[in-house]
Amino acid sequence: MMRASDDRLTIYERSRPGRRAFVAPLLDVPERALDELLPPELRRSEAPRLPEVAEPEIVRHYNRLSRRNFDLDTGFYPLGSCTMKYNPKLHERVAGLPGHARLHPLQDPSRAQGALELMWKLQQSLGEIAGLPHVSLQPSAGSHGELAGVLLTRAYHEDHGDRRTKVLTPDNAHGTNPATVTMAGYEVVKVGTDERGNVDLDDLRAKATEDVACLMLTNPSTVGLFEQGIEEIERIVHGVGATLYYDGANLNAIMGICRPGDMGFDIVHFNLHKSFTQPHGGGGPGAGPIAVAERIEPYLPRPQVIVREGTNGSGPRYDLDYDRPKSIGRLRGFQGNYGVFVRSYAYIRSLGAAGLREVSEVAVLNANYLLARLQREGVAEYLPAAYDRICKHEFVLSGTPMKRALGIKTLDLAKRLLDFGVHPPTVYFPLIVDEALLIEPTETETKETLDRFADIVAEILREAAEDPELARNAPYATPVRRLDEAQAARHPVVRQAM
Amino acid sequence: MTSYISATEAERREMLAAIGVGSIDDLFADIPAQLRLGRALALDAGLSEQEVYDELRALAARNVSAEDEVSFLGAGMYDSYVPALVDSIISRSEFLTPYTPYQPEISQGGLQAMFEYQTAISELTGLPVSNASVYEGPSAVAAAGYVAKLENGRRRFIVARGVHPHARETLATLAKGYGMETEEAPLRDGRTELAPLDDSVSAIILQQPNFLGVVEDVAPLAAAAREAGALTICSCDPIPLALLKPPGECGVDVAVGEGQTLGNRLDFGGPSFGFFAVTQSLLRRIPGRIAGETTDVEGRRGFVLTLQTREQHIRRERATSNICTSQALNALAGVIYLSWLGRRGLVELAELMLQRTAYARERLAAVEGVELLVDQPVVREFAVRLGAPVESVIARCREEGINPGYPLGRDYPELDDCLLVAITERRTRADIDRLADALAAAVATERERLAVRA
Numbered sequence: 001m002m003r004a005s006d007d008r009l010t011i012y013e014r015s016r017p018g019r020r021a022f023v024a025p026l027l028d029v030p031e032r033a034l035d036e037l038l039p040p041e042l043r044r045s046e047a048p049r050l051p052e053v054a055e056p057e058i059v060r061h062y063n064r065l066s067r068r069n070f071d072l073d074t075g076f077y078p079l080g081s082c083t084m085k086y087n088p089k090l091h092e093r094v095a096g097l098p099g100h101a102r103l104h105p106l107q108d109p110s111r112a113q114g115a116l117e118l119m120w121k122l123q124q125s126l127g128e129i130a131g132l133p134h135v136s137l138q139p140s141a142g143s144h145g146e147l148a149g150v151l152l153t154r155a156y157h158e159d160h161g162d163r164r165t166k167v168l169t170p171d172n173a174h175g176t177n178p179a180t181v182t183m184a185g186y187e188v189v190k191v192g193t194d195e196r197g198n199v200d201l202d203d204l205r206a207k208a209t210e211d212v213a214c215l216m217l218t219n220p221s222t223v224g225l226f227e228q229g230i231e232e233i234e235r236i237v238h239g240v241g242a243t244l245y246y247d248g249a250n251l252n253a254i255m256g257i258c259r260p261g262d263m264g265f266d267i268v269h270f271n272l273h274k275s276f277t278q279p280h281g282g283g284g285p286g287a288g289p290i291a292v293a294e295r296i297e298p299y300l301p302r303p304q305v306i307v308r309e310g311t312n313g314s315g316p317r318y319d320l321d322y323d324r325p326k327s328i329g330r331l332r333g334f335q336g337n338y339g340v341f342v343r344s345y346a347y348i349r350s351l352g353a354a355g356l357r358e359v360s361e362v363a364v365l366n367a368n369y370l371l372a373r374l375q376r377e378g379v380a381e382y383l384p385a386a387y388d389r390i391c392k393h394e395f396v397l398s399g400t401p402m403k404r405a406l407g408i409k410t411l412d413l414a415k416r417l418l419d420f421g422v423h424p425p426t427v428y429f430p431l432i433v434d435e436a437l438l439i440e441p442t443e444t445e446t447k448e449t450l451d452r453f454a455d456i457v458a459e460i461l462r463e464a465a466e467d468p469e470l471a472r473n474a475p476y477a478t479p480v481r482r483l484d485e486a487q488a489a490r491h492p493v494v495r496q497a498m
Numbered sequence: 499m500t501s502y503i504s505a506t507e508a509e510r511r512e513m514l515a516a517i518g519v520g521s522i523d524d525l526f527a528d529i530p531a532q533l534r535l536g537r538a539l540a541l542d543a544g545l546s547e548q549e550v551y552d553e554l555r556a557l558a559a560r561n562v563s564a565e566d567e568v569s570f571l572g573a574g575m576y577d578s579y580v581p582a583l584v585d586s587i588i589s590r591s592e593f594l595t596p597y598t599p600y601q602p603e604i605s606q607g608g609l610q611a612m613f614e615y616q617t618a619i620s621e622l623t624g625l626p627v628s629n630a631s632v633y634e635g636p637s638a639v640a641a642a643g644y645v646a647k648l649e650n651g652r653r654r655f656i657v658a659r660g661v662h663p664h665a666r667e668t669l670a671t672l673a674k675g676y677g678m679e680t681e682e683a684p685l686r687d688g689r690t691e692l693a694p695l696d697d698s699v700s701a702i703i704l705q706q707p708n709f710l711g712v713v714e715d716v717a718p719l720a721a722a723a724r725e726a727g728a729l730t731i732c733s734c735d736p737i738p739l740a741l742l743k744p745p746g747e748c749g750v751d752v753a754v755g756e757g758q759t760l761g762n763r764l765d766f767g768g769p770s771f772g773f774f775a776v777t778q779s780l781l782r783r784i785p786g787r788i789a790g791e792t793t794d795v796e797g798r799r800g801f802v803l804t805l806q807t808r809e810q811h812i813r814r815e816r817a818t819s820n821i822c823t824s825q826a827l828n829a830l831a832g833v834i835y836l837s838w839l840g841r842r843g844l845v846e847l848a849e850l851m852l853q854r855t856a857y858a859r860e861r862l863a864a865v866e867g868v869e870l871l872v873d874q875p876v877v878r879e880f881a882v883r884l885g886a887p888v889e890s891v892i893a894r895c896r897e898e899g900i901n902p903g904y905p906l907g908r909d910y911p912e913l914d915d916c917l918l919v920a921i922t923e924r925r926t927r928a929d930i931d932r933l934a935d936a937l938a939a940a941v942a943t944e945r946e947r948l949a950v951r952a
Contacts, residue, residue: 008799011614011837021583022843024850028927029857034849037856038875042713044743048621050841058837059583065611066592070604073591082597086502090547092589095765098565099558105767106573106904107562111896114560115766128540140633140768141823143810151675179810179820183644184675188815226528256539258529273823281827282608283598283630283787285769301671329671333574333636333664333756334767346554352544355500362503362510364525369513390517390525418604423597429811446504447513473795478603480800485602488792488804492781494627496617 011061012496015051021058049498068479069282070423076449078370080394080426080438081174081222083252083274085363088350091277091343100342105334109319115338116318119305122345123289129251129356130268131261132291137336138301142249143176144331145269145288146216148301150184151328152267152292153214153243155299159326162241164213170199172222172430174249186213193432197225197387201232208240218247219263220254220392222430224367224438234264243267243296251275252442253364253393256357266293272337275359276344287340298326303335362443363393366450370441371395373454382406382461386433393442399435406461407468410435413460415482416474420456500544564764567896568929572879572920573709573904574635574662575767576759578737579924584761584834588827598787598823602802603794608826609801612789615833622736622836623753624744625775630787631829632821635733635756636665638772639703640672641819642731642752645776645783647676648818649729652700655680656728658690660708663909665733669703688712688872688881692719695726701752705733706742710906711879711918712872713742720749736760736773738877740848745775752776759922761835762828771825771832782808785819787826847923851878854930855921861934862919867941871916879920881906881913884937886944888917894940900933902940 034043053061070077077084095101103115123135139145150167157164167181171190178188189207192200199217208215215237219227227233237244246265252275260268272278273286280286292300303320310316320335351359371391374383382402385395399410414424414437426438441450464471475481505513510522519525526534545553564577571577588594592607599605612630619628632638639662643655655673657666659682670680678700683692688710692702702723707713720730729751737759739745745753758770776784782805790804810817839847859880863870867885884891888905895902907914921930 008610010610010617011833012617015841020840020843021838022581022840022847024843024846025923025926027850027853029854029930031853032856034852037852038713038741038877042715042743042875043741044624044739044747047740047841047845048618048744050618050621050839050844051837052840052842053837055583055838058834059587061837062587062611062834063590065607066587066590067607068605068610069592069596069599069607070601071592072595072597077597079597079600084597087595088502090550092594094551094554094558096585097555097558099561099563100554101763101765102563102565102577103561103766104564104569104571104577104764104901105575106571107766107901108892111562112766114557117560118554118557125541131535140637140825141821143820143822144633144637147672147675147820151671154675174822175810175812175814175817176820176822178815179813179817182815182817183672183820185677228528230533231530254529256535257526258533258535262535263533271823279594279827280597280823281825282593282596282605282611282830283826284824285771285826285828286823287769302667328674330664330667331637331671332668332768333634333662337768338766339763339769342554346550348541349545349550349553350547351500353539353541355544356539356541358500358503361522361525362505365505365510365513365517365522368517368519368525372517390519390528414601415603418601423604424601426600444502444504447509475603479606480603480794480798481796483602483794483800483802484792485802485804488790488802489807492788492804493791494613494616494781494788494804495620496614 007064010496011051011053014053014057014061017052019052019054021053021055075421076445076453077423078425078439078441079423080440081249083440083442085277085442086444087277087279091346094346095339095342113318116305118345119341120307120318122341123305125348126270126289127291129255130291131259132268132293134297134300135289135291136300136304137289137341138331139288139290140332140337141284141286142269142271142288143180145290146176146180147183148290148331149245149267149269150180150214152296152299154184155328156243156296157213164211166212168207168212168215172432173216174222174247177216177247197223198228199233201229204233204236208236210240212240212242214243214245216245216247218250220250223387223396224391224394225387225389226392230263249274250393253360255360256353257360266296272340272344277347278340278343285337285340287337299328301331302327302329359443366441366443366445367391367393367395370439370450370454373450374457378458379461394438394440396433397437398433399437403435406464408464408471410437412471412474416460416471418475419477422453422456567899567901568932569901570903570919570933571901573918574756575764576920576922577764577924578759578922580761580763581838583838584831587834588831593827593830599803606801609789611830611833613791613801615829616789618833618836619773619775622739623775624746625753626778627781627784628775629784630789631825632772632774632786633825634768634770634772636662636668638754638774639665639733640669641785642754643669643673643701644676645752645780646701646729647678648783650700652698653678654698655701655703656683656699657703658683658705659685660690660710661703661705661733662709688874689714690719692722695722695728697727699726699728701729701731703731707735707738707877710871710881711876712874713877716748716750724749737848740844751780757832760832762831769825769828771828783818786821786824850923851921855880858919858921858930861930862937865934865938867945868937879918881916881918883916884941886941888915890944891940894943895936898936900936902933902937
């Protein structure tokens with residue numbers, strides 16, 4: 001076992017035989033012999049080797065670990081495509097109310113009316129924001145929503161006696177798009193991007209054939225630009241009978257301004273952990289509801305939340321509808337990540353229509369302002385914008401001139417940013433821009449924060465001109481420095497040795 | 499102006515000037531006019547914080563939670579106690595608000611916690627490799643099916659009828675996408691009965707204990723699968739694994755399960771987490787994030803996301819899964835909870851459930867008009883057959899403040915006179931006695947009612 005300084009010990013290395021935190025409730029029933037209840041041949045010979053640690057040390061251990069994380073409540077997190085906006089504290093309080101938090105998922109619908117009403121109202125709100133009438137909250141994350149969307153597409157085509165084999169994705173798509181296509185049993189066909197950052201319409205026309213089931217598109221795209229040819233794209237895709245799928249990762253740019261449904265999209269997924277403030281939790285939980293057009297509705301996952309108008313003056317009754325013969329079926333257990341729904345519903349109620357529109361306006365304002373601040377002398381010559389256009393909520397810079405002129409890569413810039421106490425942007429994505437930095441400030445950041453970030457980038461470039469080694473060896477101020485990822489992959493150590 | 503946005507009117511004007519445009523609308527000039535909404539969204543106006551709180555509280559009050567009744571409802575999620583230290587730790591901003599740890603130098607806390615979590619799951623399952631979590635139990639089963647398909651390319655799954663109905667349905671949904679067939683293996687006397695397997699079977703899929711609460715004898719079933727060149731996937735309830743022979747020792751290749759009872763709330767079904775553990779030979783097939791130990795340039799211990807070439811952001815259409823955001827915070831709650839239980843506590847908790855369940859089984863079996871469905875070993879859940887209509891009996895018990903369990907007929911038409919009863923550590927002997935009395939009264943009343951009608 002590797003020796004580690006005290007602040008790097010694992011909880012297992014803090015274990016001492018005989019220590020404990022848990023005290024069992026009283027055994028208040030007559031005790032029976034274990035052999036009588038569970039035959040020895042079904043039992044394990046040794047208990048799982050969980051740590052033996054008293055409560056104060058468990059708390060101290062995890063609190064210390066927490067201090068080795070950078071987090072959104074502490075600093076700027078302009079991670080492109082991830083919409084790292086402020087997560088309101090109210091949401092944690094309301095999600096923790098026992099009526100929500102201790103509600104069993106199989107409680108009879110008549111005794112879960114508050115939860116079902118909340119889900120129904122969230123569905124209605126998301127449907128209005130997307131411009132599509134029918135919503136399923138079931139998918140657990142964005143890529144799960146994508147999978148739902150492609151399975152819905154399959155069900156739709158098969159129900160119309162139509163067997164198709166391919167799904168189109170732009171070459172700048174999130175990796176989840178092509179991975180989803182494969183999992184749903186389709187072949188991926190890539191569509192190119194033109195020099196203005198739009199879908200290459202000629203390439204799309206050439207590839208949109210009668211065996212294409214769907215085009216998956218992010219709009220604004222992953223380069224942060226509104227698709228100029230969206231109306232023509234819609235005509236081409238629907239012209240060959242394919243569905244048009246909207247990856248909602250970038251919805252934060254357009255809420256209340258324009259709607260995927262009005263652009264002709266048939267299926268949309270939302271990332272409630274992006275635009276709708278569910279905290280990311282270091283990698284989840286999230287939720288990826290989908291909204292669909294009328295013709296896709298029969299295939300939505302089971303069960304669906306429905307409402308029945310009350311009779312004789314009683315209020316509406318909410319219920320779960322399982323009787324959906326054309327449904328693709330379930331995508332997961334129970335009804336979805338309800339705790340996430342509570343937070344997102346609270347957010348929509350706090351902001352209302354005007355507030356949501358303001359979110360997108362300021363998200364786009366902040367992005368364009370930061371872009372303008374970065375396109376100044378001393379920065380622009382090293383980190384030019386990949387596309388010289390008004391951006392939406394995020395934008396892409398290319399580090400290629402920086403690499404050539406200063407000898408530092410995008411990765412080095414990202415690592416040096418850590419020393420200045422900001423989270424780096426998304427790097428090396430999208431793949432179509434060399435040495436890419438994808439920067440998304442979000443609406444909840446102040447002008448001072450944006451100014452400071454631009455100044456930090458300029459400062460890093462200035463110091464790199466003098467001494468590129470500084471960035472190449474960064475970071476210095478973090479709990480650990482650059483880690484050997486190749487070693488980790490070559491000789492995987494994925495659990496504590498005992 | 500919303501309370502979450504800082505930009506003042508003056509600042510907005512200044513920023514627009516720096517951009518070189520005249521108005522916010524100019525920033526959206528690239529959206530074709532005919533596609534712009536041109537009206538406000540049809541949503542209610544925004545509310546103050548206290549008004550939102552009051553509305554969410556009113557909605558909560560219209561639910562009957564495990565706080566409001568004595569509940570014996572289980573069937574995949576359980577009213578287990580979440581210790582205070584879990585809430586305290588996972589509500590820290592440093593765990594609550596970061597993204598997936600793509601920058602390991604500033605994510606050591608989350609990455610080390612994943613590594614510790616993986617170790618705990620490996621210990622529970624007796625398998626060497628765990629990922630950092632998937633969505634939840636049923637979709638973990640479906641994801642395990644995809645691993646089997648990638649591993650051996652065969653076309654059929656044999657799914658035990660004792661696997662959670664939601665897991666069976668989720669698997670069927672996803673399997674249709676990737677072109678696999680699913681067939682059921684029946685239950686005989688409450689346990690899985692496996693017909694001879696041929697070389698078209700990719701995997702058999704089991705649950706331990708099964709949906710009826712019965713402890714399966716997994717080892718011979720896994721041996722039969724291995725004989726036929728198929729994988730064995732087993733969905734496990736984690737707390738009973740304190741006592742039961744671990745899947746790794748039974749010949750299981752992929753052990754998955756619902757992690758909710760490990761420090762997570764009921765939350766009307768989510769978020770929780772799915773755990774996922776495999777044999778060494780499936781290391782490079784496993785979906786999702788994996789934390790691995792390594793060193794930094796100064797030789798200090800550190801953790802990174804490893805084996806990322808399996809994943810969608812690198813491998814794209816050839817990835818082993820499309821999963822990206824999963825359930826990191828819920829898995830963190832899981833490892834804190836397991837550390838709180840500790841080595842002995844885990845066993846004590848499981849034994850407490852075992853003893854109280856045995857007591858409950860005895861008490862209910864003694865009620866007139868109630869009998870055990872099968873006489874097989876159980877740990878924390880069991881099925882009884884009622885000599886009266888199940889839904890009506892449940893309704894009568896509820897009037898006494900008791901939720902007696904789950905009507906099995908909803909998923910198993912052949913068991914439409916059966917009730918599934920779950921015991922957690924929160925259900926005391928007094929609660930169980932109340933259940934027995936309420937059930938006795940309800941069954942008797944329903945029987946009388948039927949007799950009168952006849």
